[in-house]
Each structure stands twice: as structure tokens, then as C-alpha cells.
Amino acid sequence: MKRIQxxxxxxxxxxxxxxxxxxxxxYPNKPIRLIVPFPAAGATDLFARxxxxxxxxxxxxxxxxxxxxxxxxxxxxxMAAKAAPDGYTLxxxxxxxxxxxxxxxxxxxxxxxxxxxPIAHVGDAPSIMLVPVTAPAKTxxxxxxxxxxxxxxxxxxxxxxxxxxxLTAELFKAQAGVFVTHIPYKGTALAIPDLISGKVxxxxxxxxxxxxxxxxxxxxxxxxTSLKRSPLAPELPAIADTLPGFESNxxxxxxxxxxxxxxIVARVNKAANExxxxxxxxxxxxxxxxxxxxxGTPEQFAKMVATDAAKWKKIxxxxxxxxx
Numbered sequence: 001m002k003r004i005q006x007x008x009x010x011x012x013x014x015x016x017x018x019x020x021x022x023x024x025x026x027y028p029n030k031p032i033r034l035i036v037p038f039p040a041a042g043a044t045d046l047f048a049r050x051x052x053x054x055x056x057x058x059x060x061x062x063x064x065x066x067x068x069x070x071x072x073x074x075x076x077x078x079m080a081a082k083a084a085p086d087g088y089t090l091x092x093x094x095x096x097x098x099x100x101x102x103x104x105x106x107x108x109x110x111x112x113x114x115x116x117x118p119i120a121h122v123g124d125a126p127s128i129m130l131v132p133v134t135a136p137a138k139t140x141x142x143x144x145x146x147x148x149x150x151x152x153x154x155x156x157x158x159x160x161x162x163x164x165x166x167l168t169a170e171l172f173k174a175q176a177g178v179f180v181t182h183i184p185y186k187g188t189a190l191a192i193p194d195l196i197s198g199k200v201x202x203x204x205x206x207x208x209x210x211x212x213x214x215x216x217x218x219x220x221x222x223x224x225t226s227l228k229r230s231p232l233a234p235e236l237p238a239i240a241d242t243l244p245g246f247e248s249n250x251x252x253x254x255x256x257x258x259x260x261x262x263x264i265v266a267r268v269n270k271a272a273n274e275x276x277x278x279x280x281x282x283x284x285x286x287x288x289x290x291x292x293x294x295x296g297t298p299e300q301f302a303k304m305v306a307t308d309a310a311k312w313k314k315i316x317x318x319x320x321x322x323x324x
Contacts, residue, residue, distance in 0.1 A: 027264050031062040033089045037076025037097055039069040043125065043206065043288055047252055048092045050284045051122060054275035059267070063090075072162070072323065073097035074108055081110040085257045087264035090119070095164055095250045099309040103316040104162035104323040112309075117260035120272040121293040121301040123252040123285060126226035127168060128210050128236060130219045132198045140222040140242045143202075147178040154201040155181040157191035162323030167312055168204040168225060168248040170319045175243045195219060204248070207232050207289035225249065232286055251308065252290070253301055265298055 034052055038044045045067060052063035068076030073096050080091035098112045110116075129140065137143035147154055158166035161184050173180055183200060185191040188209065194200045196218050203210075204225065211233060213219040223239040224230045225248040230238075240246045254272060256265065273295040275281055282292055315321065 027087050027267060028059055028061040030088065031064050032059070032087065034063045034065050035076045035080045035089065035091045036065055036067050037069060037073035037080075037091070037093070038067070040067045043208070043290070044092060044094055044252065046288055047123060047285065047290055050281060050288070051272070051275055054278050054281050055268075055271045058271035058274050072101060072105065074101065074105065077101075077112075078109045080255065081115040081257055083257045085117070085259040085261070087256065087260060087268065089257065090268065091116070091255045092122075093253050093255050095308065095312075098253075098255075098305055099251075100162065100164060100167060100312050100316075102309065103313040104321060113306075115258050116255040117258055117265060118298045118302040118305070119254040119256055119260075119265050120269045120298065121251060121253045121296050121304060122272050122276060123290045123293050124226070124249040125206060125252070125288075125290045126224050126230050126232075126249050127165070127204045127206055128214075128224050128233065129172070129222045129239060130195060130203045130205055130210050130214070131201065131222060132195060133217065133220050134198050135201070135220060137222075138220070140237070140239060143222055144176045144178060144242070147176070147180060151179040152181065154178075155183050157188070157195060157200040157203045158182060158184050159188045159191075160184050160186060160323075162316075162321060164248065164250055165204055166321065167315055169202070170321065171248060171311075171315050172204070172239070172243070172246065174315065174318070175246050192219075206250075208287070209289075226291075230291065232289055232291065251293075251304070253293075253305070269298060 034048055036045050036048045048065050052065055056063050068079055077091060077097050080089055083089035102108060102112050137146050156169045158169060165188060188205045191200060191203055195203050214221045221236055224233055224236045225239055227240050227247045228238050276292040285292055
């Protein structure tokens with residue numbers, strides 16, 4: 001009896017493997033649903049549509065963007081985690097969903113490592129450090145020195161508790177050794193007028209929304225949060241030039257549900273990397289403030305996210321940050 005059960009188990013396993021291989025060989029033969037866990041017309045959505053259009057050409061089928069916003073990206077991410085692992089449901093995840101989310105919201109309905117299959121790192125969006133033009137400091141070094149001499153007298157704006165805007169500021173505070181008070185807003189767009197007027201002393205904002213105010217002379221930019229100067233704003237020094245090792249980027253990446261066949265992972269990864277190398281895609285992404293990721297493997301993507309998540313978890317724990 002045990003021998004029969006064993007042989008039945010082997011037969012089932014072989015059938016499953018054969019089915020998976022057959023699925024991968026014919027992939028894709030219908031449209032692919034790309035879940036974007038944020039609202040339409042936002043940066044993540046526009047990125048998905050820009051990259052998805054070119055990837056559709058590479059894959060020979062249509063990537064249909066499906067916006068499922070809510071709960072900081074958790075609603076759409078949960079839908080992707082629970083989808084069938086057949087390659088026809090993918091997720092465009094970000095730092096917020098897979099690095100910061102688990103740290104500020106421990107009771108997510110999924111595990112960001114166990115319940116997903118990493119596919120490709122596709123982009124990074126650095127931020128810039130903005131201050132009023134009336135600020136007494138004209139460089140990052142001067143501003144840091146001023147803040148150190150005036151603990152508790154300055155404040156910073158964010159797009160809300162537990163967001164990457166807040167965490168970037170807290171990372172800066174930790175590395176610079178300054179005490180600056182947090183003022184949360186419902187989005188950085190609402191904070192900009194107060195920053196321009198001088199009611200707020202500093203804001204870490206995205207390049208596309210922040211730089212127009214800098215170039216129009218309404219705000220001053222002290223640096224970019226990428227490890228090196230960004231080709232999207234080459235005139236700005238990296239904050240890391242003054243604070244070695246400082247880095248904060250919003251990354252974007254593709255995931256599938258757990259147990260996604262390796263052949264399908266490789267197919268989507270190849271299409272993503274080919275699309276990112278297209279000059280037209282690069283130009284469109286630059287206008288969104290996004291730097292295309294260098295061609296990489298799923299393993300490299302998973303390692304990058306693990307390192308990033310550990311960094312933000314430490315900041316969340318050390319600074320006692322919550323999303324409430």
C-alpha cells in the first residue's frame with residue numbers, strides 16, 4: 001500500500017511539473033494583468049503604462065494595467081499574492097509596498113517574501129531636499145550646521161506618517177545628528193505652499209514635483225537622495241557627498257505570486273530589461289523622474305529589496321515610527 005501511495009505521489013508530481021513546463025512554453029497566449037496598487041495618474045501608474053506598452057511588444061501580448069489602490073498598496077498587493085501562479089497576474093511593487101509596508105504595518109494579509117516571486121527591478125526615483133529660498137543656509141553642510149545649533153526649532157513636512165517622505169527625513173536626521181520636528185500633510189503637494197512661505201523648513205520631495213519650483217526660483221534644492229548625482233538633475237550634489245552612505249530611493253519592481261514557474265519569470269524579466277533599454281522609454285521615464293534600473297536578475301532584485309527593507313525597518317524601530 002505504501003509503495004502504491006509513493007508511486008501515486010511521484011506520478012502527481014511529474015504531472016504537475018509537466019503541466020508547469022507546458023504552461024511556460026506557451027506563455028503568454030492571452031493578455032497579462034498588471035496590478036498597480038496605487039491610484040490612476042500617479043507616478044507608479046504612469047510608470048506602469050509607459051513600461052507596459054513597450055513590454056507588450058516584447059512579450060507579444062497586452063499588459064493591461066489594473067489600478068487597485070488602498071491601504072498604502074496593501075489591497076492590490078494582496079490580490080496579486082493570492083492570484084494563480086500562471087504569469088497572467090503580475091504586480092508592480094514599490095519601496096512602500098515591500099520595504100516600508102512590512103515595517104510600519106506588521107499585520108499585513110501576506111508575507112512580502114514568502115508569498116511573492118521576484119521578477120525584475122525596473123526603476124528608481126530619487127528625491128530632492130528642498131528648503132525655502134529665505135533659509136539662512138545655501139548648502140547642505142550649512143543647513144546641517146544650522147539645524148545642529150538650533151535643535152527643535154526647525155520642522156520638516158511629509159506626505160504622512162509612515163511614508164517614504166517621512167522615513168527619508170528621519171534617516172537624514174539620524175545620520176546628520178539633528179532634531180527637526182515632523183509635520184505630516186496629506187500629500188507633499190499640500191506642503192509646498194507652506195514650504196515656499198517659510199512655515200515649513202524642509203521637505204524631501206520627488207524630482208518632477210520639486211524641481212519646477214527650484215528652477216522658477218521659489219524653492220532651493222540642497223541635494224539629491226541618490227547615492228550619486230542623478231542624471232535627472234545633474235546640477236544637484238548627492239547628499240551622500242556630505243553624509244557618506246546616505247541614500248533613499250523609491251524603487252519599482254515586478255513580482256508574481258509565489259511558485260511562479262522559472263521559465264515565466266525569465267520571460268518577463270527579459271522583456272522588462274529589453275524595454276528599459278529602449279531610448280523612447282528612457283526619455284519618458286526621465287520626465288517622470290524615474291531612472292531605469294540596470295539589467296538584473298530576479299535574485300539580484302530580491303537581494304536589493306531585502307537590504308532596503310532591513311534599512312527602513314531599523315529606522316522605523318529606532319525612531320518609533322507608525323502609520324497612525
